[in-house]
Amino acid sequence: GENVEQHPSTLSVQEGDSAVIKCTYSDSASNYFPWYKQELGKGPQLIIDIRSNVGEKKDQRIAVTLNKTAKHFSLHITETQPEDSAVYFCAASKKDSSYKLIFGSGTRLLVRP
Amino acid sequence: ETGVTQTPRHLVMGMTNKKSLKCEQHLGHNAMYWYKQSAKKPLELMFVYSLEERVENNSVPSRFSPECPNSSHLFLHLHTLQPEDSALYLCASSPDSYNQPQHFGDGTRLSIL
Numbered sequence: 001g002e003n004v005e006q007h008p009s010t011l012s013v014q015e016g017d018s019a020v021i022k023c024t025y026s027d028s029a030s031n032y033f034p035w036y037k038q039e040l041g042k043g044p045q046l047i048i049d050i051r052s053n054v055g056e057k058k059d060q061r062i063a064v065t066l067n068k069t070a071k072h073f074s075l076h077i078t079e080t081q082p083e084d085s086a087v088y089f090c091a092a093s094k095k096d097s098s099y100k101l102i103f104g105s106g107t108r109l110l111v112r113p
Numbered sequence: 114e115t116g117v118t119q120t121p122r123h124l125v126m127g128m129t130n131k132k133s134l135k136c137e138q139h140l141g142h143n144a145m146y147w148y149k150q151s152a153k154k155p156l157e158l159m160f161v162y163s164l165e166e167r168v169e170n171n172s173v174p175s176r177f178s179p180e181c182p183n184s185s186h187l188f189l190h191l192h193t194l195q196p197e198d199s200a201l202y203l204c205a206s207s208p209d210s211y212n213q214p215q216h217f218g219d220g221t222r223l224s225i226l
């Protein structure tokens with residue numbers, strides 16, 4: 001079945017620096033890749049997503065890149081702020097009869113002031 | 114009120130108790146989901162409902178019983194749970210087609226004594 005691996009499990013950066021989180025997926029038929037941010041005591045919140053017909057998508061300080069050949073996708077956060085501290089999850093799904101999103105194991109990001 | 118609302122936010126129960134978790138979405142979505150989130154594990158999909166019909170049951174023990182009376186409400190009935198069932202239970206919803214963003218509630222933190 002589909003498997004999504006996420007690295008690193010923890011990431012600590014200085015405020016203002018960039019942060020990069022990487023995910024790889026196993027099923028080449030996957031074509032939808034969302035990223036979620038989960039703050040303490042809250043549910044995951046969708047922050048950006050990308051479909052397989054594009055290679056990059058940007059929304060202010062957040063960007064996601066997709067390499068279909070290598071089957072990996074990455075989240076880039078620039079000019080990090082303390083409020084970016086949270087757990088980030090990547091996920092993948094494919095266009096079939098299933099509604100399944102397969103999640104990575106999460107990255108705990110700490111932005112030091 | 115907007116988004117996905119879950120009640121209660123916290124629940125402590127004994128192994129012989131019967132309780133229910135409730136989820137309500139105000140997004141006009143047709144698909145609803147139950148996930149289990151345990152420490153240091155990826156989100157585990159439990160059940161999927163589309164237009165009030167169950168379309169996915171991810172090998173979940175029968176002590177968990179879902180109910181979807183309409184497209185806005187989802188319940189998870191619990192009985193004779195085990196200590197390993199202690200976790201954060203998340204509800205999500207999405208538009209009725211696959212490969213659509215899922216919107217999560219803030220979860221119910223369940224503790225089994």
